[in-house]
Amino acid sequence: MTNRHVLSFTRRRLLVGAGAGVLTGATLRYANAVVRLDITQGNVQPMPIAISEFLGGSPGDAEMAHSVSGIISNNLQRSGLFAPINPAAFIEKIVNTDTVPRFADWKVINAQALVTGRMTRQGDGRLKAEFRLWDVFSGQQLYGKQYFTAPDNWRRFAHIISDAIYEQLTGEKGYFDSRVVYVDETGPKDRRVKRLTLMDQDGANLRYLTRGDDLVLTPRFNPSTQEVTYMSYGQGDPRVFLLNIETGQREIVGNFPGMTFAPRFSPDGQRVIMSLQQGGNSNLFVMDLRSKATTRLTDTAAIDTAPSYSPDGGRICFESDRGGSQQIYVMASSGGGAQRISFGDGRYATPVWSPRGDYIAFTKQAQGRFAIGVIKSDGSGERILTEGYHNEGPTFAPNGRVVMFFRDNGQGPSLYTVDITGRNELKVPTPGLASDPAWSPLLS
Amino acid sequence: MTKTKIIRGVRFAALFAAALAVAGCANKPGEDANASMGSAATPGSQQDFVVNVGDRVFFETDQVDLTAQSRATLDKQAQWLNNYSQYTFTIEGHADERGTREYNIALGARRAQSVRDYLVSRGIAANRMRTISYGKERPVAVCNDISCWSQNRRAVTVLNASS
Numbered sequence: 001m002t003n004r005h006v007l008s009f010t011r012r013r014l015l016v017g018a019g020a021g022v023l024t025g026a027t028l029r030y031a032n033a034v035v036r037l038d039i040t041q042g043n044v045q046p047m048p049i050a051i052s053e054f055l056g057g058s059p060g061d062a063e064m065a066h067s068v069s070g071i072i073s074n075n076l077q078r079s080g081l082f083a084p085i086n087p088a089a090f091i092e093k094i095v096n097t098d099t100v101p102r103f104a105d106w107k108v109i110n111a112q113a114l115v116t117g118r119m120t121r122q123g124d125g126r127l128k129a130e131f132r133l134w135d136v137f138s139g140q141q142l143y144g145k146q147y148f149t150a151p152d153n154w155r156r157f158a159h160i161i162s163d164a165i166y167e168q169l170t171g172e173k174g175y176f177d178s179r180v181v182y183v184d185e186t187g188p189k190d191r192r193v194k195r196l197t198l199m200d201q202d203g204a205n206l207r208y209l210t211r212g213d214d215l216v217l218t219p220r221f222n223p224s225t226q227e228v229t230y231m232s233y234g235q236g237d238p239r240v241f242l243l244n245i246e247t248g249q250r251e252i253v254g255n256f257p258g259m260t261f262a263p264r265f266s267p268d269g270q271r272v273i274m275s276l277q278q279g280g281n282s283n284l285f286v287m288d289l290r291s292k293a294t295t296r297l298t299d300t301a302a303i304d305t306a307p308s309y310s311p312d313g314g315r316i317c318f319e320s321d322r323g324g325s326q327q328i329y330v331m332a333s334s335g336g337g338a339q340r341i342s343f344g345d346g347r348y349a350t351p352v353w354s355p356r357g358d359y360i361a362f363t364k365q366a367q368g369r370f371a372i373g374v375i376k377s378d379g380s381g382e383r384i385l386t387e388g389y390h391n392e393g394p395t396f397a398p399n400g401r402v403v404m405f406f407r408d409n410g411q412g413p414s415l416y417t418v419d420i421t422g423r424n425e426l427k428v429p430t431p432g433l434a435s436d437p438a439w440s441p442l443l444s
Numbered sequence: 445m446t447k448t449k450i451i452r453g454v455r456f457a458a459l460f461a462a463a464l465a466v467a468g469c470a471n472k473p474g475e476d477a478n479a480s481m482g483s484a485a486t487p488g489s490q491q492d493f494v495v496n497v498g499d500r501v502f503f504e505t506d507q508v509d510l511t512a513q514s515r516a517t518l519d520k521q522a523q524w525l526n527n528y529s530q531y532t533f534t535i536e537g538h539a540d541e542r543g544t545r546e547y548n549i550a551l552g553a554r555r556a557q558s559v560r561d562y563l564v565s566r567g568i569a570a571n572r573m574r575t576i577s578y579g580k581e582r583p584v585a586v587c588n589d590i591s592c593w594s595q596n597r598r599a600v601t602v603l604n605a606s607s
Contacts, residue, residue: 189586215581217545231549237576238549259553259577262546275550277577280508280557282550303550319547326547349544363544389588392544410588436545 035112035135035142037081037170046083047169049076050111050136052094052101053087057120057128064154065119068129071158072115074202075176076165078417079402080424085111097130106136113142115165119154126150129157133165143168155204160444175397176201179440180404181219181228181245182415184208185433189412196230198245201397201439203429209245218262218393221440224269228438229253231261240274242289254287254294262305266333267313273297275305284318284335297335308352308360309333310377317341317351317360317377328362330377341379350393353377355441356400359420361385363392363405372405374420385422393435398442404428406435488528490603497524501559503597506543508554510562518559521601522566529572535559536600537577540593545579552577559599 037047051073056062069087076082092105097118106114117131130146145164147157156177163174184197196209196216209228210216215238219230226246231238240253240263253263256276263274266286273286284297284304298304302322309316310333317330323340326347331338342348346366353360359374364384371387372394390408397404401420406413413435415428428434485491493499498521501514510518525531537556539548556575564570585592 190583192581194581215578217549217579217581233578259549261549275546277550277553280554282553303547303554305546305550306544321547326544349547365543368542390541 035137035169044081046081047112048083048085048110049113049115049165049169050085050090050106050109051076051087051115052090052117054117054119054131055094055097057118061119061121061127065117068117068119068154068158068161069115071155071202071204072162072165075159075162078202078426079166080419081166081170085109097132100139100141101134103134103136103139106134111136113165113169115161117161119157121151122148127154127157129154129161131161131164133168155200156443159200159202163442172401173399173442175399175402175439175442177443178398179221179443180395180415180428180437181209181221181440182406182430182437183216183219183435184430185413185435186212196228196243197430197434199430206431209243209248218436218438220264220438222265222269223267223441227269229263229265229272231263240272242272253289254285254292256285256294260285262307264308266309267311273307273309273316275307284316286333295335297331297333298338306350306352310353311355311357315353315377317353319349319351326365328360328375330360341377342375342382343379344382352394352396354396354400354420355398358400361394361396361403361420363394372403372418374403383420383422385418385420386416386425391416393437395437395439397439404437404439406437408435490605493521493524493528493601493603497521499602500598500600502594503555503599505540505593505597506551508551508558510558515562518562519566522563522568525563525568525572532572532574532604534602534604535563535573535575536582536602537575538582538596538598538600539580540596541580541583542593543580549577549579552579555597555599559601563601 051069054065054069056065073084077084089109092102094116097116101114114134114136120128122128126148128148132144133142135142159177162176166174178201180201181198184195185192187193193212194216195212196219198209199206215233217231219228221228228243230241232241237259240260241250242253243250253272259277260274263272265272271286271288275282276285281301282303282305283299284307285294287294300322302320304318304320307316307318314333315330316333317328319326320329326349327340328342328348328351329338329340346364348362348364350363351360360377361374364371364373369387370390371384372391373384375382391405394403394405402417404417407416412433415430415434415437418425485495498517501517535556537552539551556577560573560575583596585595
């Protein structure tokens with residue numbers, strides 16, 4: 001979608017400004033990355049970073065460019081890993097992104113990294129975004145890139161640039177160029193209207209995907225296309241549906257003899273795994289979306305639900321009360337040989353596998369309280385990230401470092417994020433009550 | 445929070461009582477509207493079922509077993525449904541809000557199934573009933589304590605209007 005390639009600033013021009021060789025992003029990488037944030041440590045001190053006001057390369061683009069700086073700053077700040085410096089403290093005013101900054105001016109205000117950029121409308125109507133990431137103390141460009149896209153997509157530039165900065169400075173992929181699908185809730189609690197809602201991970205570009213006529217629950221992204229699967233009430237039994245978020249086309253998944261719920265895509269997007277209710281039993285089934293072939297994966301008199309694939313597709317985690325109470329189990333994706341992995345006090349529910357494969361996030365109920373936690377797939381390393389009256393339904397950011405969930409303190413649900421370290425808990429802005437979030441993969 | 449408590453059954457009964465009070469005044473002045481409410485429902489009507497038989501049973505936390513009281517209610521339901529065999533109906537299973545969404549959907553389904561199995565055991569034809577679970581999505585009592593949760597853990601026998 002977005003046309004990306006490495007900036008080809010001319011060496012000569014930069015030499016004029018800097019008196020030193022400056023390399024383009026692709027070749028530089030970490031070789032000279034003096035500034036580097038180690039996020040593997042427990043306690044990360046946020047890195048002071050200066051996001052200079054992006055320039056409007058053509059008349060009328062200044063406001064958009066300014067907004068891009070703000071979005072980048074907001075993204076980095078919310079990650080908890082960066083401390084964007086208040087622009088009021090800036091000494092140098094960047095007027096040309098092709099010249100080297102006066103690093104001394106940025107050192108004085110304690111910036112360790114500096115971001116400069118420009119947005120320019122092209123003759124063909126497209127928008128060009130350029131940015132550079134500078135290491136203030138070594139006085140070097142760490143990275144530089146330019147991107148082209150349709151003007152409507154301008155906010156994505158800000159997210160893509162944020163991801164590039166995050167990756168250059170932490171060594172791990174970012175998660176800002178992503179979206180969240182969730183359930184918007186309106187009306188009194190006993191007659192709640194629920195709508196599937198799509199937004200950028202920062203709350204922008206909000207769009208309602210359903211009108212609220214039918215009760216909708218637990219939307220989940222397809223990892224490879226612009227599709228969500230969810231449960232909807234309507235005529236007859238409640239069913240698992242597929243919805244194309246671009247075309248609005250909707251279809252029922254499969255022709256099962258009973259209610260289907262708790263759907264999730266396989267990592268390749270070709271299959272949907274879900275629960276089928278038959279009598280008092282809930283078992284796991286998977287359906288191939290092309291061949292429509294369905295396969296039973298569990299056959300118990302228990303409630304087996306909330307299945308989630310490991311990122312390689314080889315295993316499935318799910319919750320089951322087959323042992324007497326809700327607990328997390330892991331089995332091969334072909335079914336069989338389920339092993340219980342949760343053994344702490346209380347009940348464990350809604351397991352979801354991290355895209356990195358390292359952790360499974362869950363909801364835990366104990367002593368009348370609801371916590372969000374993570375545990376390794378072998379059952380070790382359990383860690384509670386947040387706890388309170390009601391927290392539920394974790395979903396991982398594309399890089400597996402942040403978990404989003406919903407919290408209801410009794411006044412209705414809202415979305416929150418927390419690092420898998422348990423730090424940096426933040427409310428996610430939504431216009432109304434919000435539940436059942438699902439984070440998309442990176443869009444690019 | 446208890447002020448915001450809304451119980452559908454009670455609200456319905458109150459409306460019904462208000463209507464009765466007007467009619468009742470002429471015939472039996474001074475009689476308590478609530479006391480006369482039951483007898484006024486047309487036998488065999490949906491109101492009769494809701495008011496005189498009781499359309500719902502309640503469950504303990506995370507339980508699907510029928511209590512003695514629930515079985516007594518369902519015995520009355522079965523008798524009524526045998527008398528008025530023209531009705532088809534839906535058993536709605538519900539959970540309180542103190543559980544996770546997917547589990548509660550399955551739990552509500554189990555509760556509906558418990559009621560279904562009991563009614564079948566009392567001679568009601570299985571083809572007259574269907575079950576549906578609403579999980580924790582449709583509470584009738586709204587507050588953040590046990591007084592509401594206990595009313596929301598329920599299975600409701602809903603007569604189909606068209607039957």
